[in-house]
Amino acid sequence: MALSYKARRRLAILILVLGLPIYIMLAVAIMVWLGRPPLVVEFFVYVLLGIIWAFPLKFVFKGVGQADPDADQPDQKLD
DSSP, X not given: OXXXXXXXXXXXXXXXXXXXXXXXXXXXXXXXXXXXXXXXXXXXXXXXXXXXTXXXXXXXXXXXXXOOTTSOOOOOOOO
């Protein structure tokens, strides 16, 4: 499934604004439910969870910061 540039951009914003805060709350809730492990273990779990969320969503964020490839290229200035 190939998403257009605009669809990927909108989906990336939706993920960052809604999905990531929900993921953070879920991760914290699970850590609280499991009981508080030693500080070093807790730190590494949060670091791991902070990295893992991006891998399944890499296709959405890839190239979003670049110019729209589907847009018409502006005329180049001749000096």
